[in-house]
Structure formats: structure tokens, C-alpha cells
Amino acid sequence: MEFNPSNNVVKLSLLGMGMEEKGKPEEAIKLFLQAWNEATDDQEKFIAAHYVARHQKNASDKLKWLETALLFALNLNNDAVRSAFPFLYLNIAKCHEDLGNPLKAEEHYALAASFKDNPSDKGPFYHGTRADLRVGDLLTPGENSNYKPELKMNHIYFTALVNGAGLAAALAKGEGSERVYVVEPTGSFENDPNVTDKKFPGNPTRSYRSQSPLRIIGEVTDWERMDPEELRKWRERLANHKGDIIN
Known part of the structure; x- marks a missing residue:
């Protein structure tokens, strides 16, 4: 499920x-x-x-x-x-x-x-954003966090759940349209520690991060959009969240 x-x-x-x-x-x-x-x-x-x-x-x-x-x-x-x-x-x-x-x-x-914490997930993988990108472009670490703008991220984040990437796109900063890209890791990756055990047990959102770039290999448009009220609650939770991001 x-x-x-x-x-x-x-x-x-x-x-x-x-x-x-x-x-x-x-x-x-x-x-x-x-x-x-x-x-x-x-x-x-x-x-x-x-x-x-x-x-x-x-x-x-x-x-x-x-x-x-x-x-x-x-x-x-x-x-x-x-x-x-x-x-x-x-x-x-x-x-x-x-x-x-x-x-x-x-x-x-x-x-x-x-148990070794090496993800065995084979994907496909997705990245949600508001940036207008093309197949072949590389997503790289070093951008400012969507949730703490003063923090420069050491990793690039992605997920194996298309709806999770859609939520990330909806919450992303910027004025562009919500975009969900199919991505391919170019190097090793790990479970996102900001999700695993810190919030939900295990990695139910199948969220990962890498210090190597992600290559865009496609785009999807048919993910499940949240209604405005649910999205407002998510933004409110993020705004009120006092915990640190594991970077």
C-alpha cells in the first residue's frame, strides 16, 4: 500500500x-x-x-x-x-x-x-519542483532549502512515490507551475534521515537523497493533487516546525 x-x-x-x-x-x-x-x-x-x-x-x-x-x-x-x-x-x-x-x-x-541501511529501491524515481527543466538536465545539490531558505542543501532529494513528488512540487518556492520529473540517480543514494525514524518509522514515503546529481529522463503530469485546504495545513505545519533539518 x-x-x-x-x-x-x-x-x-x-x-x-x-x-x-x-x-x-x-x-x-x-x-x-x-x-x-x-x-x-x-x-x-x-x-x-x-x-x-x-x-x-x-x-x-x-x-x-x-x-x-x-x-x-x-x-x-x-x-x-x-x-x-x-x-x-x-x-x-x-x-x-x-x-x-x-x-x-x-x-x-x-x-x-x-541490517545495512543501503536502499534497495529500484524506482522509478521522481523529483517535484516549480523549475522549468528539460530531459537531460541535471539536478544538483547546493540549492537553498524550500523549508529553511537560509540553509544551503548538501544533497538533492527525490522519492519513488509520484504523489509525494507532487506534494513537494506544490510546497516548493517560486511562481512557476508544479512539475514532477522522472529522475535517474547518477551516484549512490541513502534514505532521507529527515523522514526515516525522525518522523515516520522506516521510510514509508520512499524518500531518498544523494550528493550526486539527478538526471531528468522524463516528466509526469497525472499525480494526485491535494485540495487547497489540505495544502494549507501542510504549509502551516512546515511554517510551525521547529526541528532541525539533517543536512
């Missing part, structure tokens, strides 16, 4: 993260539990359980929710969640350590170490 920013569980998770940033953990856990109760498929349950886990007061309850999140992640076992496995196994190991289960802790530390 493709990650959808209009999904109700995703929206509840975003609201919960907003409460966390405002220093309101009690309000955050209410929203995450609501997301869990409304989740209907493995991806939604995986996301919700991840957030519920990190608000548990003791190691036993935290372990229960982490193992629940892991169960649904294993059911999915795709590029969207694979990068969450080291994080999940590491935190499960810490819980076992706190509970006095050294053998279980050692087992899960080893599982965490066995």
Missing part, C-alpha cells in the same frame, strides 16, 4: 508529533492511540504502534508495543519499512536489557547490526 499523506492515521500521527513538539505528551499519546484504534491495515498499524511504543512509561509496555510494530513491519517487509528494522531491533534489545534479559538483548542487538 502506498503511503498517503491524506490517510487519517498519517494525519493523526502528524497531529501527535505536533503535540510532542509543543511539549504536550499527554495530548500526543491520545492522538497516537486514536490512530492505533482507527488503523485497518498492516502499514497503518505499524506506524501507529511505533508512536504508541515511544510514549510508554516502562520497559515491559514499551517492549510489547515495539514487538507489535515489528510484527506488522515483518508482514510488510518492503522498501518502505526495511530501514526501520535496525531501529526496531535496537530498541527491543534495550528493553530486554532493562528487563534483565541479557541473552534476548544480545540476540536483538545482533539483529539490529545485521
